[in-house]
Amino acid sequence: MLLSLSIVIPAFNEAMRIKSSLNQIRSFCDRAHPSYEVIVVDDGSSDSTVETVLEMAKNWKNLRCLRLENNMGKGYAIRTGVLKSHGDWILCADADLAMPIEQLDAFLLAGETHQVVIGSRFHHGAIASKPPSILRKVLGRIFHAYVALILGRGFSDTQCGFKLYRDQEAVEIFKRLTIHRFAFDIEVLYLAQQLGYSIAEVPVTWNNDSRSTVRILPDSLKMAVDVLKLRFRHGRWR
């Protein structure tokens, strides 16, 4: 099967981490899925993310770099990449590639029967080969409990940065997206449900990267407010 795959990577000040992630993607895709494109969406970085990606693109025709003038948020960056992608399948992955790319094949398999496939770090069978710090673990649990309280127990992990979509369904979801920062993942799941798509949760193996771009206090507060907005707009999970 000739598979056409787009990998969308949102990147905000990722000059230090993105090269190694892109190299891993390149060696895997060249071998396993040669019909692919990688779209890095620079989210108004102030470091040398763009230069790093453009340098790699010089001898890698599958790599493209889209640039947002100002920092718009992870959700907006992904939306930009998804709406510019050409693949039949779209994988959205974080720049640190905490979920190794080799798991893509399990996601594609689940994609044969579901339109949206989301990674889960907390589903039975998930493995943290490099576990997060206690602080990140506690904050993750608090956020998960908060989402369950406000929206109901819909999904085991809404925030995993590894999600696969079929192309048309991804466009339908992302063109409706209104939440542009980290809580966008939750709106994606609402939209997928409303559009009648089936969603698979696939346990992932993940290596926590302690270098996060997330600013714990301001980003968490913004997320909490956005979850409330979604609750009042759409009600609880179905």
Ligand SMILES: Nc1nc2c(ncn2[C@@H]2O[C@H](COP(=O)(O)OP(=O)(O)O)[C@@H](O)[C@H]2O)c(=O)[nH]1
């Ligand atoms: N913090 C932050 N990350 C962004 C933004 N826009 C895009 N991103 C990307 O979103 C992803 C977040 O992943 P990461 O920093 O590893 O977060 P964590 O794994 O939840 O700690 C990375 O690929 C970032 O580069 C933004 O405005 N803020």
Ligand SMILES: [Mg+2]
């Ligand atoms: Mg990360």
